[in-house]
Amino acid sequence: MAGNAILREVTLTLSMVPDMEIAASKTATAMAEFMKMSPDRIDEVRMAVVEACINAFEHSHSPDHKVYMTFEVLGDKEPESLRITVRDTGVGFLPAEIEEPNIEAKLKAERKRGWGLKIIRGLMDDVEIRSGSDGTTVVMSKSR
Amino acid sequence: MTESLNVTVDRRDGLAVVYTEGYINNQGGEDIARVAYKLLDEGYKVLLLNLAGTKIVNSIGISILIEIIEKMIEIEGQLGFCCLTPTIEKTFHIMGLAQYARIFPDEQSAVAGLRA
Numbered sequence: 049m050a051g052n053a054i055l056r057e058v059t060l061t062l063s064m065v066p067d068m069e070i071a072a073s074k075t076a077t078a079m080a081e082f083m084k085m086s087p088d089r090i091d092e093v094r095m096a097v098v099e100a101c102i103n104a105f106e107h108s109h110s111p112d113h114k115v116y117m118t119f120e121v122l123g124d125k126e127p128e129s130l131r132i133t134v135r136d137t138g139v140g141f142l143p144a145e146i147e148e149p150n151i152e153a154k155l156k157a158e159r160k161r162g163w164g165l166k167i168i169r170g171l172m173d174d175v176e177i178r179s180g181s182d183g184t185t186v187v188m189s190k191s192r
Numbered sequence: 193m194t195e196s197l198n199v200t201v202d203r204r205d206g207l208a209v210v211y212t213e214g215y216i217n218n219q220g221g222e223d224i225a226r227v228a229y230k231l232l233d234e235g236y237k238v239l240l241l242n243l244a245g246t247k248i249v250n251s252i253g254i255s256i257l258i259e260i261i262e263k264m265i266e267i268e269g270q271l272g273f274c275c276l277t278p279t280i281e282k283t284f285h286i287m288g289l290a291q292y293a294r295i296f297p298d299e300q301s302a303v304a305g306l307r308a
Contacts (some may be wrong), residue, residue: 151288170286
């Protein structure tokens with residue numbers, strides 16, 4: 049089990065403007081490289097971060113038009129895992145009511161989007177979503 | 193700050209290879225779709241997307257690729273992908289794209305596989 053001490057922490061506030069998710073992915077890359085995560089796993093973290101940001105940009109309707117992110121390297125003495133928190137102050141949603149997308153249905157459907165959470169869950173080790181009327185927080189982790 | 197995608201095409205006998213370079217986001221996906229639909233209008237029914245120059249995609253961009261897959265199914269054509277990063281390939285498997293579009297490790301095997 050990964051140690052819980054925070055060895056390094058970076059916070060980032062993103063404006064909801066096109067392609068700002070790339071800035072977040074660069075911060076994630078820097079943190080993952082610091083903890084010597086493998087390149088393939090770093091790529092997976094980058095992609096999950098991009099998806100989490102896009103979800104917030106597209107669906108949160110946050111009044112402040114911002115996404116608040118925290119990147120934490122956790123471990124005892126050595127880095128063991130990277131925990132990324134993505135928070136918005138938007139309208140929230142009920143995660144249990146989100147239907148899992150599947151390709152057969154999407155090929156027939158007019159709307160082919162809605163893959164973000166499935167991709168995040170597929171690429172990260174642990175994903176926790178807390179959502180309510182004051183916003184949504186996604187906490188996702190990946191071990192080194 | 194807008195990430196751009198460059199799309200180029202190599203038309204070959206009965207097959208067209210579409211090369212991408214950059215981020216496949218909403219705009220990038222639309223750029224690929226525009227090129228793909230033009231190729232279909234020209235009569236190409238076999239398309240290969242070579243993503244060697246793309247290191248990051250997002251689900252909005254991939255959703256537009258699903259529209260292209262839907263179109264290829266309609267016309268009984270073939271769409272293949274090659275030179276994907278391991279993460280993009282994993283993402284395509286998570287989404288199920290690999291059931292409807294063939295994925296090849298390199299362009300040579302892709303061209304041979306799609307022509308077979």
